Amino acid sequence: MGALAIVLMAPNLRAQNGGDTLDFQLRTDKTVSNARFKPDKSGKRKLSEAAQFFKTLHNAGNDDQFVLQRTQTDNLGITHRLYQQYYKGIPVEGAQYAAHGHQDEIETVNGEFAKVKIAGDQPGVSEKSALALAQKFVGAKKYKWEDAQLQAHMQKMGHAGYSPKGSLVVTRDERQAGRPWRLSWKFTISALEPESEQLVFVDAWDGHILDAVSLLCNTNAPGTAETLYSGTRNIMGDSWSGQFRLRETRNNVNISTLNALRGTSYGAAVDFTDNDNNWTAAEHTANWDRAAPDAHWAAETVLDYWQTVQGRNSINGSGLPVQNYVHFAVDWDNAQWDGVGNAMRYGDGNPAKLYTIPFVALDVVAHEFGHGINQYTANLKYEKEPGALNEGFSDIWGAVIENWADPNKQTWLIGEELGFIPLRSMSNPNAFGQPDTYHGTNWVNVDNCTPVGGPTGNDYCGVHTNSGVLNFMFFLLAQGGAGTNDIGNAYNVSGIGIFEAARIAYIAESYFLTPNSTFADARNAFINASHALYGPNSCESIATSNAWYAVGVGGPFAPSGMSISGPNHVCGTSDPFGITSLPPGAIVTWSKDGPVDIDNPNSNTTTVTQFDYGWTTLTATVTSPCGLNATITSAPIQVGNPYMVGPIETSSNGLGAGENLCNHDYDYDDWVNTMFITVNPAPPAWDTWTLHWEMYGPNGLAMSWTGTNPNLGLPFIMPASQEPGWYNVDAWITNSCGQTSDYYETGFYYVDCKGASRFSMTVYPNPATGGNLQVVMEEPEAAKLPANAKVASSEQITFTLYDMKMTSMMRIWKVPSGQKKHLLNTTGIKAGQYILVMTKGSLKRTQQVLIK
Template sequence: MSKKLLQAVTLTGFLFSVISSSNAQEGDKYVKQQIRDGKGNVSLITFNERAIYKTSDFKQVFKDQLGAKEDAHFQKMTSETDKEGFVHEKYQLFHKGVKVEFATYSLHSKQEKLVSLSGEFYSLENIEMNPVLTGSQAFDIALRQIGATAYLWENDLEAGKMGYAKPEGELVLLPSVDDENEGVTSFKLAYKFDIYATNPVSRGDVYIDAFTGNTLFYNATIKHIGEFTHGAKGNALFKKGTMVDSANSATRYSGDQNIETSLNGSNYVLADNTRGLGVFTYNMQKGTNYSAAVNFTDADNNWTAAEFNNANKDNGALDAHWGAGKTYDYLLNAHGRNGYNNDGAAIKNYVHYSNAYNNAYWNGSVMTYGDGSGVGGFNMLTSLDVAAHEIGHALCSSTANLAYQKESGALNEALSDIWAACVEYFAAPSKQIWLIGEDIEMRTGHVSLRSMSNPKAEGQPDTYGGTNWKSQKCVPTSNNDYCGVHTNSGVLNHWFYILTEGKTGTNDLGNAYSVTGIGINKAANIVYRLETVYLTSNATYASARTYGIQAATDLFGANSPEVIATTNAFYAVGVGAAYVSNIDTTAPSAPINLIAAGTTQTSTNLTWSASTDNISVTGYNVYQDGLLIGTSPTASFAVTSLAPATNYLFTVKAYDAAGNLSSVSNTATATTLAIGTYCNSKGNDASKDNIAKVVFNAISNNSTSTNGYENFTGISTDVLSGSSYTVTITPNRSSKAAKEGYAVFIDLNADGDFVDSGETVWSLAATNASVVSGTIRIPGNAVLGNTRMRVSMKLNGIPTACETLASGQVEDYTVNVISTNPVATNYEVSAVDDFDVIIYPNPVENYLQVIILNNIETSYSIVNQIGQEVKSGKVNGGNIDVSDLTVGIYFLRINGLNSSVSKKFIKK
């Protein structure tokens, strides 16, 4: 493919095909499961085996399944392929060109076939879209709301190094949550501003009502380990490119550990260039100015306790550096993820922030660690679990992007704690992995910040709505921890502990439970899929349950022990019902004895022996060349709309009411007739004189049949036009003295008969030879494609093509005539002289899209398999209407001024 053609393919990658169904009622027959949230919005749809949606059908899918109207527009945000081979494409919803905040929907597919949908979709109507306030007026209101005395954009040096600029604002539609019913009830047109204040420090998205000027929501960007002060982000001091060395470091909390450093001048610094785009750790020298930060250095690259375990707590920087590296390693080794954003983004650690600062946080770009205030507060906040927790917030921002308030904010915090436990188990399994912050805790009466095994020990709930649960009927602010995000996280924390370790007990709701643990690795895989594939910004505990069960189903199969444990662990923490085991999981038996009969130019009839099931067989899926083409309630199916003179492969699977699918049947073959109707020819008596074997190129067919005629058109071989081949026939003869005559006929112009000149391609007078052979030449002008070959044997004479033989046998086969001309056989791109062409989709149903590079003036013609021109015209608008063509194989010729390009396509 030429370079310019590759560019054309990239530019046109957004184009899509649309399937024939056009409404939700039509699409419902493909739905296996549909789950709605508390307000009736569809949060998850899974499809059955009969579904025919492809990923390219996203517009039709959103219309059929979600009821998307003309004002709704979906823009693809991301597309990722996971280790299981699923492709996940996330789309952002727009209404009349305005982004609907937090409203994303994802398509999950495998081998281009849609498996499920998930996300947040809202049907918006009667919304006023013309703001009263200007962006400038809304910005002034936002600044008054923040109330800071200094902002990052006021310092050009700091802002420039961090890639931050004064926000211009974005007009969005913000879902408004009903505190009483905890569901989305309305939408507000709002201005959104990313405001970074430096005194006092804060960063978050502020949403200002575009009509009233009210502050609707503050979505904190800065994430931290506990309910303490916020911080700011920094810049890189060390440039990559110098040699990386492995060094021993005496960390503050994890003993001697190997770290990666780099030589910078005459000293080694904490700069690791082996992980993604690097891990860098800097010294803020108890200040708050990131541009004033310096490197930690060591002359001999042996970072000893004698040097760094000092009153300044410099050894804590070694923990931060090692912990960030281990978090990167965990994501890569356990989940195949290249850093928190899956693109190897650099991790920048800033240590010794401010004076006695009792917190650590992720601020949207970098890690910031305080030294802690000591007794009554915390020790230096650089322990392994703290580092993993904060980088976990970065992972969330790059995936689920959970809004930092109420239940979604609690899920956000819990996921970071879960990754903290997983990283400790991965890098330092001797630590207390179910405690968060035990290394830094110095408050009286506390062992840690949070306990995942016993959340109540640190004032958290272990049951949804139970003891210590923070009410969600509140206005989220920093003063109430955005409605208890650090407190209510205990529920998901405990769910993960139970899923991993197992537990038997009774929760605060009075529900008795017993869960068999599945181990931390399986549990972590479920959580990773839950967060990176399914959760959306306004997720609740209920949706986390829905998506967690689906994630387990994807990974381990429906009704697996892992799905049972996932479901029952949610039940144990008060979210949803326990697993129900009375589900039919037995698949029907595979259909057998599948045959194709009564084949015509465009149809064939399939029959098979019925399957059995423990309850009942509901129906059968019918596949043509591996693609589902229809269903049948009985053990037969009429296939129509086939192309003439074409070989097809058919299989069948049975399904029951529970959606269980059988193994595949045997394969049946059928070759449709060419245009025209072939004459009948057979032997009245083939009991003594018949054909035992025919060999022709790839055809090598043994037959012991005594039928006067055998249809072997399902057996085929490719032959090149202009080439010669040997045919060999072995007879069964009534006696050694019996003489047989032979003839082979090929319908070279594919018109449905053998009467045209040259179509008797070989014959031999009657002979008593035990094996006969001859040469058959395929002329250069033979019509390309599948056609019929007839082999006849007659007692005491040379047979003709349409003869009824007194004694003998006739067999029909298929040959596929192909050309050595690359223009005729290229299915992707053809290029001749001065222009290139690409066409899609292929096969095509309605419109053939044509890309012609170099923008030359062109015309086209379409020719069928027998050389007849069936359509012609100018190439206008890049597409050709082929909806009026009959099903079959065609050749498109694009004619330029001095040259032409040919392309083969299939009309379906």
């Protein structure tokens, strides 16, 4: 059958305010009733400074103040701050304003701001006189504070009792045209004969009664209703002028169900009434009036679901009143959410068309309520793909709430109670002309589509048709299913249940979608929500990815975020290894290579035990009953002590191992060498390895030194005083296990070239302090130099200060030759160890110095 163009939501017609606001609603007096804001990049819109923000928002004067009443943070992490308006230090009755947002940013505000103008703030009538006037107005024979037993009971319960105490407030004169603001005494008058509880407001200037509010007659009155679609149900109404009407306050949210009299003006709507709050079919059959209790009970049920299951306070999350208008328009076979008036309206059906009875079934009411939820969360644009998502979410809430309230109804059919044929099927969208696959059969191509509404339009580019894709995805997510979709993808989805699927849908809609979101965005939103709620590799996340794959959006589930956690090294028996982001119910099997044994190969966590030294890699195979199958490999893990491979390599500005230093150092200076060692494998960045070196020569231990980076080399100085001969090197490494690995290497042959006079250099003080370093020179006699030495006594002497690796030159001093002592200024040089090199012609001397 062809697609039905039943429009269940009017496009949002509210005016958009530019600049900082996303939504800006005004009351008839031009005060702001509700506003939502864009992210605050300036950081000036702070929740902690909401009172000042309200003053700016309302252009309030110096006499207006906002005083914080309470602060609450809900289970979604949203903070709500409620303020009472004061005028010249006096509370304004009923004028409260609230700010809402995450952390310290105002995102939404709502409430009532009163433009108060009164002549003065001092009463002309005393509290005692005003109380007498209030009692005269009530006219009781006996008051509860006059009954000693009642007073004693109240005091026993921790209350002050019934004795009225007046408080000054600013309130409207509800009994005068124009409802002017007046200074008032406010009393709670508790009468016993006849019984009543009333708030009485007495004009503080002339004593006339401004208003009286019954605390009994305006409270909820339990009743019953024989509904059109859901049998006999308990409802709440309120007592009013000797009758009952479909109005109530439910968990601090006002619900009203009014009779639109088949017109389209909210202002002309009137109350439905009943004599005893037992709304029977016999009493209310005429004109389809039985539809009113249906709409009212359904609104109660939907509000209860959102508050008790999802923790949401009404449509906007902040207690927005729920307004129902039944008998809306003439022969109207539809229902709508009005995004401007924040109201739901229901037609009675059209006798000349397919649907001839009122559109007030539970899933229809929940659907329209869902459009309101969307307006205050994702606010999906009502056209093309965003519009199809908007419709799909409303169908989701219709099905979810119908199942929650009455599982015996047909959950996966939408509007099945409205006539002989449902509006849509979520379990089989194709049956009613919708697609069950993105770009599959029945898909409305939205490319180059111009959205047009109305009976002759294109349903804003198929929003009620393409919503079938989201509907079927949600059905599979909740119930599961297997098959092949229209584009050839074979799928198998394990259902997670409608409750869990609804949790994911709500988080996705609330936090991860924006007005122009597409089906691809929706897939990401659902996946993000499933990760946040259940973990990235949970059965719920697996089902979410696979359900979207089933409708042709994205690929099947792929593991996310799993890795092997645990120590980087094993010293004997390791600390435990585990898996990050491991979902509940998963099964882990461990394997390895390298010199360790797996202690618990079939456990979610395991330790390993070393039997040799080297490196190992662990592999974990992770499976779960709902289809997870992943193989994870660790990074290399150090086991025991490190090991080294030869040879040890040495370098001295071009010298190779075993070379005669005299062939290169004609002045027999102390020569700076760098020694390297090859370590296999290379030391890891996370571990601290210490290299220990000892060099042995003809006379035993010649020198020793340590370093912490074996593959960058260690500089050392070979003193010219060492005896010639073969020099051997021992090197070993200490790592975090506290173990060592030895390596022995025959080193190089060092020739001292004795027989020539020394060209000596003495440096003092060493360590150098006070910014000066003194060098004393003893120059050799030319006759005793080697034949190939080139020395000219008139040559300039250069002193160069290097870092210990001889890679950075710190400072140069040039001094004349022929002086025995030279004073070098070290001011400004950072404290530390350095190498001082003296050159004169081809002669060179090297000395390690310490500067403090």
